Amino acid sequence: MNEKKAARVKKLETEAAELMQKLQGETDIRQKQKLIARRDSIQRKATTIKNNRLISREAKRQLIAYSFIAPNFIGFAVFTLIPVVFAFILAFTNWDGSNPISFAGFANFKALATDTFFLAALKNTLIYVIGTVPLTMVASLALAVVLNQKIRARGLFRTVAFFPYVASLVAITAVWGMIFHPSKGPVNYLLLTVFGVAQQELPKWFSGSLVLFTLTLFSVWKYMGYYMVIYLAGLQGISAELYEAGGLDGANTWQKFRFITWPQLRATTFFVVVMLTINCFKVYDIAVMLAGGGDGKLSTSATVLVYYIYQNAFNYWKLGYSSAVAMVLFALVLLITVIQFRYEKKLNA
Amino acid sequence: MKKKLLSVLLATAMLASLFTGCSSKNAETETNNPAATTPAEETPSAEPTTEGEAVTLKWAIWDKDITPYWTALKDAYEAANSNVTIELTDLGSTDYMTVLATELSGSGSDFDVVTIKDVPGYATLVSKNTLEPLDSYISEAGIDLSQYGGVDSQVRVNDSLYELPFRNDFWLIYYNKDIFDAAGISYPDNDMTFEEYDALARQVADPTFGSQIYGTHYHTWRSAVQLFGVLDGKHSILDGNYDFFKPYYEMILKEEDDQIARNYADLSAEGLHYSAAFSGGDVAMMNMGSWFISTLIANIKSGEYDASLCGNWGLVKYPHAEGVAPGSTLGTITGLAVTSVSDQKQAAFDFVKWVSGEEGAKVMAETGNFPALMNSEISDIIAGLEGFPADEASKEALSVSNLYLEAPYAENVSQINDILDTYHKSIMNREITVDEGIAKMNEEVGKVLGK
Numbered sequence: 001m002n003e004k005k006a007a008r009v010k011k012l013e014t015e016a017a018e019l020m021q022k023l024q025g026e027t028d029i030r031q032k033q034k035l036i037a038r039r040d041s042i043q044r045k046a047t048t049i050k051n052n053r054l055i056s057r058e059a060k061r062q063l064i065a066y067s068f069i070a071p072n073f074i075g076f077a078v079f080t081l082i083p084v085v086f087a088f089i090l091a092f093t094n095w096d097g098s099n100p101i102s103f104a105g106f107a108n109f110k111a112l113a114t115d116t117f118f119l120a121a122l123k124n125t126l127i128y129v130i131g132t133v134p135l136t137m138v139a140s141l142a143l144a145v146v147l148n149q150k151i152r153a154r155g156l157f158r159t160v161a162f163f164p165y166v167a168s169l170v171a172i173t174a175v176w177g178m179i180f181h182p183s184k185g186p187v188n189y190l191l192l193t194v195f196g197v198a199q200q201e202l203p204k205w206f207s208g209s210l211v212l213f214t215l216t217l218f219s220v221w222k223y224m225g226y227y228m229v230i231y232l233a234g235l236q237g238i239s240a241e242l243y244e245a246g247g248l249d250g251a252n253t254w255q256k257f258r259f260i261t262w263p264q265l266r267a268t269t270f271f272v273v274v275m276l277t278i279n280c281f282k283v284y285d286i287a288v289m290l291a292g293g294g295d296g297k298l299s300t301s302a303t304v305l306v307y308y309i310y311q312n313a314f315n316y317w318k319l320g321y322s323s324a325v326a327m328v329l330f331a332l333v334l335l336i337t338v339i340q341f342r343y344e345k346k347l348n349a
Numbered sequence: 350m351k352k353k354l355l356s357v358l359l360a361t362a363m364l365a366s367l368f369t370g371c372s373s374k375n376a377e378t379e380t381n382n383p384a385a386t387t388p389a390e391e392t393p394s395a396e397p398t399t400e401g402e403a404v405t406l407k408w409a410i411w412d413k414d415i416t417p418y419w420t421a422l423k424d425a426y427e428a429a430n431s432n433v434t435i436e437l438t439d440l441g442s443t444d445y446m447t448v449l450a451t452e453l454s455g456s457g458s459d460f461d462v463v464t465i466k467d468v469p470g471y472a473t474l475v476s477k478n479t480l481e482p483l484d485s486y487i488s489e490a491g492i493d494l495s496q497y498g499g500v501d502s503q504v505r506v507n508d509s510l511y512e513l514p515f516r517n518d519f520w521l522i523y524y525n526k527d528i529f530d531a532a533g534i535s536y537p538d539n540d541m542t543f544e545e546y547d548a549l550a551r552q553v554a555d556p557t558f559g560s561q562i563y564g565t566h567y568h569t570w571r572s573a574v575q576l577f578g579v580l581d582g583k584h585s586i587l588d589g590n591y592d593f594f595k596p597y598y599e600m601i602l603k604e605e606d607d608q609i610a611r612n613y614a615d616l617s618a619e620g621l622h623y624s625a626a627f628s629g630g631d632v633a634m635m636n637m638g639s640w641f642i643s644t645l646i647a648n649i650k651s652g653e654y655d656a657s658l659c660g661n662w663g664l665v666k667y668p669h670a671e672g673v674a675p676g677s678t679l680g681t682i683t684g685l686a687v688t689s690v691s692d693q694k695q696a697a698f699d700f701v702k703w704v705s706g707e708e709g710a711k712v713m714a715e716t717g718n719f720p721a722l723m724n725s726e727i728s729d730i731i732a733g734l735e736g737f738p739a740d741e742a743s744k745e746a747l748s749v750s751n752l753y754l755e756a757p758y759a760e761n762v763s764q765i766n767d768i769l770d771t772y773h774k775s776i777m778n779r780e781i782t783v784d785e786g787i788a789k790m791n792e793e794v795g796k797v798l799g800k
Contacts, residue, residue, distance in 0.1 A: 314447045
């Protein structure tokens with residue numbers, strides 16, 4: 001150790017000693033804590049210099065920890081964080097992707113208020129979310145409860161229920177297109193022959209006011225298997241003792257479900273509802289595949305927000321405007337998620 | 350110590366992969382450049398060779414493997430200009446214009462020549478300042494634009510031209526001769542009004558269940574229905590007032606009701622392709638673009654389409670409104686443009702000039718496609734293709750009197766197209782009436798046009 005370093009160590013040590021004295025005279029607990037922290041940091045510095053290290057052991061440990069997080073964080077920052085911040089800024093500008101950006105203030109948001117297609121997309125998305133979230137939740141819970149029983153061929157039924165989730169969207173929308181075909185599909189054929197609906201009155205499942213209903217039905221069918229698996233995991237976490245105790249008290253099946261299963265599944269239900277809501281707001285592929293017809297374009301009755309975002313960004317290159325729509329979607333999802341968290345907190349309290 | 354060794358090994362592996370990435374790219378460019386058969390440092394590419402400066406032009410195209418003319422044009426041009434190498438980059442046909450616009454955004458692109466697939470995409474690229482105005486090059490080269498039949502004027506932007514057309518497709522009526530023969534009705538001809546067309550379709554149609562014959566077929570595209578309205582030469586999709594669509598919507602919806610044509614809702618639910626509809630042998634007449642000619646010939650020849658169902662086909666000109674000259678039709682052009690970032694613009698323009706000129710046109714016609722530059726020699730080449738209908742009327746159908754682009758240039762043409770598409774869907778799905786749909790189109794396009 002050279003002289004310069006020695007002098008520095010000495011100075012730090014005296015500083016630490018001074019702090020010790022101060023500490024003894026101090027009565028306020030907070031001040032005491034602050035002083036201790038400062039003393040420790042000074043002592044660490046002194047040790048680092050004494051041991052002839054560039055950085056202290058503590059800092060080294062932290063550096064290692066950060067270097068483990070870094071690859072993931074850099075990926076997240078480059079592909080998620082920065083684009084999100086950029087989109088937020090873009091929402092207040094006009095930009096076509098190559099010419100200089102010009103600041104637009106709130107003009108994009110003002111324009112949204114009178115945009116027929118945006119309002120239609122917003123309305124359709126909300127209707128879809130309100131229809132799909134509770135239905136999928138109920139359907140997946142019911143499936144999970146049934147398939148949690150010791151029934152014959154349980155594994156097969158679980159696979160069958162999960163199948164739509166893993167099947168290719170292109171293939172299953174083609175099948176749905178055939179089943180619900182307006183004039184040749186078995187569903188309408190049934191309505192025509194068994195229920196005597198007139199040929200002209202047969203529902204057109206993929207257009208008009210019915211399209212959102214068909215979309216909802218399709219989504220419930222496709223996603224209930226996935227959420228069923230989550231519910232199954234939740235169900236298996238419930239202690240069998242609770243049911244035994246319930247049985248001894250004379251509870252019937254419904255009462256067991258109502259007073260044991262449902263409350264025990266609250267955390268699972270919370271997770272399922274939050275995930276479902278977020279996923280439903282992001283609906284895009286199902287709408288385009290099911291209602292897009294040959295050209296993949298949606299009529300006003302089937303337009304959804306994400307489709308409108310894509311259309312503005314990559315067909316019209318109105319990146320600012322499309323970011324504004326994205327911000328509205330973000331705000332909506334955030335708002336609903338915050339409400340859900342608040343509600344959950346209240347229930348827990 | 351072990352940890353240290355591991356991290357050193359990892360770092361080495363990462364660095365190594367980085368360098369292999371670079372070197373493989375170098376290898377690729379070397380193999381693509383035939384001049385570089387000797388080690389690169391010995392023959393710097395910038396040095397002029399005896400045949401003129403060696404030039405490599407990078408050209409953006411789509412569907413290289415299934416579209417014969419890209420390679421044919423490349424080979425023919427390289428044969429005529431030994432110092433030029435054309436490097437094809439296939440961006441795929443799905444979302445081609447979107448991918449291209451993304452590629453040309455920012456400064457990372459190195460395309461010299463890009464293919465322009467449609468006018469909305471062209472409008473985007475021009476507004477993004479990614480294309481080079483060609484006017485000075487055109488006047489210097491003394492190109493006579495009148496050879497393109499006036500379509501160049503429909504893609505001018507503030508009086509400047511940013512592309513030269515090399516391919517031109519126009520709409521025709523395809524018909525199935527066997528169906529007409531079986532019904533004992535004479536074939537459609539090259540001079541039909543829309544009333545006559547409708548009457549003929551009704552005459553030949555047969556709604557008997559099981560052996561149904563559709564008199565006419567309209568594909569789900571908006572152009573197949575709506576754009577009958579622009580053929581009188583007085584209207585275009587940029588008008589902002591679309592009352593002129595009305596009679597055509599009414600005619601076609603009535604045909605659907607009477608089972609003369611397939612139902613739009615059915616077509617869009619099953620995603621029936623027009624080629625499947627026509628080759629199925631139950632469609633008497635169908636309006637479709639000239640691109641279907643080469644498909645039809647090739648697929649009947651290969652046996653993919655059943656020749657007993659659709660092998661006996663013919664062509665006639667589009668029907669026309671009362672008082673309009675027959676031979677007026679809709680068209681789409683495919684053009685070539687020079688990018689503004691290219692550092693060899695003159696060489697790129699020379700290529701564009703060649704492809705859209707007479708030599709390129711011959712290459713196009715020999716592959717069974719319609720070049721933008723049409724004359725009797727070129728339509729003879731197409732009519733002489735093996736499998737093209739032998740009757741005179743079909744050959745005559747290839748001569749066009751007025752060509753109106755499906756979408757002429759306008760800054761907001763993408764948005765206008767989408768609005769028209771949206772309400773076209775709603776009308777054809779019978780979600781709203783024709784009048785309501787047209788009122789909506791007028792209103793929404795009016796907003797875009799700022800009226």
